[in-house]
Amino acid sequence: MRLRRCTYCESQVDVDAGPHIHDPKECQDCGDVLLASSFPRHPSSLDGRRHQCARCIRLARDVEAVQEHVLDQGERKRENDLLREHGYAWRIGKDRDLILLSPSGTWVDRSRALIEVGERSDEPQWVETHPLDEW
Numbered sequence: 001m002r003l004r005r006c007t008y009c010e011s012q013v014d015v016d017a018g019p020h021i022h023d024p025k026e027c028q029d030c031g032d033v034l035l036a037s038s039f040p041r042h043p044s045s046l047d048g049r050r051h052q053c054a055r056c057i058r059l060a061r062d063v064e065a066v067q068e069h070v071l072d073q074g075e076r077k078r079e080n081d082l083l084r085e086h087g088y089a090w091r092i093g094k095d096r097d098l099i100l101l102s103p104s105g106t107w108v109d110r111s112r113a114l115i116e117v118g119e120r121s122d123e124p125q126w127v128e129t130h131p132l133d134e135w
């Protein structure tokens, strides 16, 4: 038994017990939940993959897009955090695709889910006011 710490899930893993795979896996930069195949191979990490998705790594390499990249990732991460806070979860479907489940367990489109959480947020309701001359 050889123990190593997984830098992704922060747990001690017995390397001899077999592969330690995270699939699906959450990108540590943008917070997207993606299939393991979306993370470039990285032999020195315990699950054999980078913890940033290919998209984030590509963006990070594009020096001219650095500013845009930070904004884009921040926004995406905020959206993903919001969806999780509202009880949405990603699952692997039967065709090895990722599906987003609503808190009631039904399939929902990501953009649709974002609209739903927007509707549910505690934004102050616009209250209709009556002009004084009505009185």
Ligand SMILES: [Zn+2]
Binding pocket: 006, 007, 008, 009, 010, 011, 020, 022, 047
């Ligand atoms: Zn792990």
Ligand SMILES: [Zn+2]
Binding pocket: 027, 028, 029, 030, 031, 032, 052, 053, 054, 055, 056
């Ligand atoms: Zn990412």
